[in-house]
Amino acid sequence: MQFGSYVYLIIFMKRIPFNIPPVAGREFDYLREVFEQREFSGNGPFTGRCQDWLRGRIGASDALLTQSCTAALEMSAILAEVGPGDEVIMPSFTFVSTANAVVLRHGVPVFVDIRPDTLNIDEAKIEEAITPKTKAISVVHYAGVCAEMDAVLAVARRYGLVVIEDAAQALLSTYRGRQAGSLGDLACFSFHETKNAMSGEGGALTVNNPSLSERAYIIWEKGTNRRAFKLGTVDKYTWIDCGSSFLPSELTAAVLLAQLEQVERFNEERLAIWDRYHSGLARLEELGLIQRPSVPVHCTSNGHLYYILVERERIRDRLIEQLQQDDIWAPFHYIPLHSAPAGRRYARTHGSLDVTDDASSRLVRLPLHAGMSLSAADCVIEKVERYLRR
Known part of the structure; x- marks a missing residue:
């Protein structure tokens, strides 16, 4: 019997809860390694292993762990250069973080309707919502089913718009044989305890437009060029752009790695x-x-x-x-x-x-x-x- 089934039978025999976070089995082993190595802050060995897993499994150009999908969406809004008055088209049927990421940049979420079959954004309604102020399209892969990305991308390319995938629910879902998170310019995942793989709280940003990768790392590390310094391409690191503390701790990454493996x-x-x-x-x-x-x-x-x-x-x-x-x-x-x-x-x-x-x-x-x-x-x-x- 799997550990999750055992927990279910023993604890929840008299009720059926909506969700029970899964336990993969190696979480404690990996947490022990973190304590033994004395590396607790972000961007350590477990962060690197999780990012390697995401890059390899999803096929993204780059992947960066974040504290939440919300944080990844906020990074995406910065990378899309959303500013005051800029518009981002998205469905209204989504979690607040999809819109909050735009509002925090003083942009304007523009809501369009969803399809009656998949409840994803209605790709036929996107183009008519575009104005000179439109900066990006944010699609949500609802219930782990991908939006109609070919049509979305075709519209985006005609107007020079950034496409952001809110793939919070879609880890390892596919669209025409391609992984969710590899389809748009940027994509955001959630590892909240309700998701298929979880670390309590946690998220990731995948970058599929290579021109955005370098800036993504700068934003990720508080607006500094710390990564370039560690790679030896600059002789000192300093504040060069806007950013924030988007990295999760190694404790979070250790739990997540055990989950991703299963x-x-x-x-x-x-x-x-x-x-x-x-x-x-x-x-x-x-x-x-x-x-x-x-x-x-x-x-x-x-x-x-x-x-x-x-x-x-x-x-x-x-x-x-x-x-x-x-x-x-x-x-x-x-x-x-x-x-x-x-x-x-x-x-x-x-x-x-x-x-x-x-x-x-x-x-x-x-x-x-x-x-x-x-x-x-x-x-x-x-x-x-x-x-x-x-």
Whole structure:
């Protein structure tokens, strides 16, 4: 029995939580090495090993660990040279960090609608939202399914825009055989405890446009040319650009390395639950009671999350309440950013966001994590079917 399954059976027999962070098995060994080596601050040996893993596995030109995906998004906004009044096109159906990174540079998030099938940004609506102030396009690979990147990149190249992938949920997902995080100019990953590989908090920035790599390292190390100094290309290091303390500690990197080494196993376990939900809930979709997730044939998912769309918001709220009464924790997801107070203050919308509003009001996320048993998934399916048929 895998360690995660053991934890699940012993601790959570009477309830089904939405998430249990996975344990790979070597975290304590690697943490012990950090203490033995007495190298605790960022950019040490474990940071390097994680970055090598990301470069090799994703195929990015460069990779830099960060304290969070939020930090990686903030670095991306700096690298895209977002400044006062500059606009970045993005979906409203996303976490606040996607927009906050732009607002912190005094830029303007421009929200466009999402597709009704994948809930990713509607690539057909991007071009009409472009103005002379547009600086970048930020796409979100929702639920571990990549956005339609060929179309996004084609528009970006016509207008000379930077493409940023918010790949927080998409580690090892693919689009037309290419890894998420290798598709845009820049990409941001999350290693929060809810993600497929986790370090409690943590993130990474991958750089696919080589012209941005050198500046990325400068921003990453507080705006200094410390890396060039360590490489011997300058005789002293100094402050040369804006930046911040984006590096995580070696303790975080040590935990993350253990997780990255096992993330393919974690993904397989998640996908087994994902498939169980998908087959078990097919009948409800045939009856018109739900809409199941859609994964285009040219994409592969990492099984990050499984959601259903019920008929209306009232049913969504009642379903969540009923599941909680049975100790099954199934939350809704984002409140669209355009409807939030800060969204109305700092951002603008382009066109109708009807799909965003509709989907966000009907969406329920089902429990899913590495180590979850198929019998637990069957229990969730049985309860969902009972409530919705009723």
